Amino acid sequence: MIRRSTTRRTFLRAIGAGLATLPFVSMLEDSVAQASGEELPLKLVAIYHPHGIAAEYWAMREGETETSFDITYENCSLQPFDDPATFGKSFKDKILVVEGIDHLSNANGHDSAGTILTGSRIDGQKPLNISLDQYLAVEKGLGADTRITSVALGVGLDGTASGETLSFGAGGAPLPKIIHPAEAFELLFAGLVVGDDPEAQARAARQRELGQSVIDFVRGDINRLRGRLAPAEQQKLDQHLTSLRELEKQYAAPSGGGQACALPPRPDASKFPSVKQWNGGEPYFDAITDAQVDLLAQALACGVTRFATLFTNDLAYEGNPLGLPKDNHGSVAHTYDASPVGNNGRPGAGNPSTWVPLAKFNRYSYSKIARLMQRLDALGVLDSTLIYASSDMGNPALHSTRNVPTLLAGGANGKFRMGRRIKLKADCPPDSPWCGEADATFTPVTNSRILVSIAQAFGVEIDSFGSQPDPKLTTGALSELT
Numbered sequence: 001m002i003r004r005s006t007t008r009r010t011f012l013r014a015i016g017a018g019l020a021t022l023p024f025v026s027m028l029e030d031s032v033a034q035a036s037g038e039e040l041p042l043k044l045v046a047i048y049h050p051h052g053i054a055a056e057y058w059a060m061r062e063g064e065t066e067t068s069f070d071i072t073y074e075n076c077s078l079q080p081f082d083d084p085a086t087f088g089k090s091f092k093d094k095i096l097v098v099e100g101i102d103h104l105s106n107a108n109g110h111d112s113a114g115t116i117l118t119g120s121r122i123d124g125q126k127p128l129n130i131s132l133d134q135y136l137a138v139e140k141g142l143g144a145d146t147r148i149t150s151v152a153l154g155v156g157l158d159g160t161a162s163g164e165t166l167s168f169g170a171g172g173a174p175l176p177k178i179i180h181p182a183e184a185f186e187l188l189f190a191g192l193v194v195g196d197d198p199e200a201q202a203r204a205a206r207q208r209e210l211g212q213s214v215i216d217f218v219r220g221d222i223n224r225l226r227g228r229l230a231p232a233e234q235q236k237l238d239q240h241l242t243s244l245r246e247l248e249k250q251y252a253a254p255s256g257g258g259q260a261c262a263l264p265p266r267p268d269a270s271k272f273p274s275v276k277q278w279n280g281g282e283p284y285f286d287a288i289t290d291a292q293v294d295l296l297a298q299a300l301a302c303g304v305t306r307f308a309t310l311f312t313n314d315l316a317y318e319g320n321p322l323g324l325p326k327d328n329h330g331s332v333a334h335t336y337d338a339s340p341v342g343n344n345g346r347p348g349a350g351n352p353s354t355w356v357p358l359a360k361f362n363r364y365s366y367s368k369i370a371r372l373m374q375r376l377d378a379l380g381v382l383d384s385t386l387i388y389a390s391s392d393m394g395n396p397a398l399h400s401t402r403n404v405p406t407l408l409a410g411g412a413n414g415k416f417r418m419g420r421r422i423k424l425k426a427d428c429p430p431d432s433p434w435c436g437e438a439d440a441t442f443t444p445v446t447n448s449r450i451l452v453s454i455a456q457a458f459g460v461e462i463d464s465f466g467s468q469p470d471p472k473l474t475t476g477a478l479s480e481l482t
Contacts (some may be wrong), residue, residue, distance in 0.1 A: 042413045042458055043306045045296060045372070046133060047389040049365035050314050051333040052396035053077070053405040056352070057359035059099055059423075066420050075355075077362035077374070080370035083407075085141035087374045091409070093419035094373065094382065096417055096481065100407040100424030102444040103392065104468060107162065109399030112392040115260065116164030117309070118173065119466020122162045127172040132451045134169055136205050137307040140460050150307035152297065153184055153292045155285050156277035156311065165391065166223055166309040177311060180275045181267035181291035188299045189263055202402040216264035261302035262379075265292045279385035282317035289313075289368050289385035297375035300385060312368060322360055332357045333396035339466030342395055344402050345426055346432040358396070362405075373409060383411030388454065390447070402427060406450065408481070415457035416481045424480070 048430035057075045064070070071078040071092065082092040105112035107122035114120070130139065135283045137143030137150040143157040152167040152175055159165070167175040200464035272284035272291075281288075289312055294306050314328040315321065327333035336342070336358050337351035369389055372440030376382040394403035406417055427444045435441045448466035455462050456477055466474035 001078040003010070016300045017188070020131065040216050040381060042415070043300050043381065043385045043456070044133060044136070044308070044454065045300070045378045045385065045387045046117055046309045047369060047372075048116060048166055048309075049362075049368075049385060049389065049391050049405075050312070051328065051361060051392050052109070052335060052336075052393035052400075053342070053362055054338075054355045054358035055340055055403070056355045058362065058405060059341050060097075062420065066422065068213050069421050075359045075363075077359045077366055079371075080367040081365055087370050087379070089374075091370060091373050094409055094411060096408040097178060098408070098422045098424070098478075098480075099403065099422065099446050100426065100445055100452070101390075101403040101404055101406040101450065102427065103390075104393075104446055104473065105162075105401050107401075109393040109396065109401055111161070111163040111402050113164065113166060113311070114168065114172075114174075114387075115401070116390050116392070116447065117166050117451070118168055118172065119446060119451050119468075121467060121469075125161045125163075126174060127168055129168075129172055130166060130167040131166060131392050132465065133167055133307045133309055134175070134452060134456055135465075136455065136460060137140075138169075140458075142458060142460075143419070146303060146305050146306040149398075150297075151188065151305050152309045152311075153296065154276070154311035155288050155292065155313040156281055158276070159309065160280075164300060165313070166311055173208055175293065177309070179267075179288070181272070181288060181295060182269050183291060185264070185266055188295060189302075189434075200405050219237050227463075248443070254352050259339060263302070264295060264298045267295070277313065282315070285313050285315060286321065286466070290371065293368055293372045296374060297372055297379060297381075300376065301379035301381045306316055308469065312365060316366070322364055324357055324361060328361060332361060336395065336397045338395050338397070341400070344395070344400065345428060345430070347433065349447075361424050368406075369407070369409060374479070376410070384413050386412040386454065386457065402444070404447070408450075412457060416453075422480045444473065445478070446473045448474040449476055450481075453477040453481050 009214070010353045021471070054077065055315070058077050060069060071082050076151065078097065081095050082086065083089045086091050103115040105115040111122050111125065114122055116129035117131035118129055119132055120129050133150055143149035150167070152165065156179060157164045158177060158179045160176060165174055165177055167177070169175055178187060181285040199366045231251050258374060271287045273280070274280035275288060292310060296310060314329040315324065316326060318326045335354050339350035340346060342350070355453050364400045369387060372387065373382055376385050389407040389409065391405050391471060392399045392401070394405070409420070412418070424445050427445070429441055432441050432477055446466070446468065448464070451465040452462060464475040466470065468474050
């Protein structure tokens, strides 16, 4: 394999020193690297799906092993990853399913999405620390050379409570997300899509000049004010300056992309005349999800960003395409009556008729991840992407944050061994299935171990991530992943 540094030097010599500092060069460089067959920068997409899991149709079955398992049996929620008829090929060798991960959020299950990327307990509707995407992209600067440092997209919910978003800044400050595909397109691609039309190019140039003028004015105001403020207020202003630098990167970006960068069409807003949950948006969530997935795939392929989150939603409306009850929450998730495999090992037969509706919804959620993989694969960047997907709960009827569904997917630049299933040791011993967090026999594996492993895959050598009362719960990578 050609070394990235070698091709990079050749590329920079070819374009000349004067152009090497321009913001679009990293996009072109990635395309040159891809054409040369070398390793592209690692990218991260974190995805939330609601309503936990029907473990009976998700967990490893008797007789299966780490590398020998079937996901095509009837009602299996993981079936989209081995469905060539729908997605063009099987992606079974690009998934890593992990059983036995806990989100120790210390909160109601529905408030626990905020733990997925923070590894933190939830305190007052917010986690106690930054999320991993922001830690890598912002604090460690891994998103500094892309047009968009990181992007947060969603479906239906634009709130920032801990149960409605994945991305959090320093101290657990929630970050906004975009729920309208047209707005996502504007953020990711508007500055790039000018084509060869002179009038369009001139219009884009005027927009960039106007935007830069506004930024310069605001920056001047902030700098004039800064010297008159106390240190704590100065810190807030510095955060505003950071936001301005993010905007400046967008205005500075010219049109164009690389060989993997075929700019997508602008989303057809007529397909989703309403986008918000509880405000008429529900019938359009399927189309919105597809549009957000497709935009994310293209943005990653174009090198617009390396870090993204996607907060998906359910299909809670009359006549939904899955044939599920209108109230997915109350009539599907809450009616789930689990067997021991879905009930943290506790005895009880459960009710099989309640497993199928939830498994059907789970399969729908995973089909959107398979769609993302299909798009990334077609664009040549699946092997350099790591997808981390999870939910806020395991057993949704109990609002349990134990044994949450955890999926890693993509190629991850070979940092993790894909095509496997991993079943971790149970939280409670077989002779004490009712043990809880206060018991000495309770030995959880938290998602902090996943987060540490992901950070290390990006070359950031940390040994702990998250906020829990016992530091051991947030310490150490999950060795089983490699």
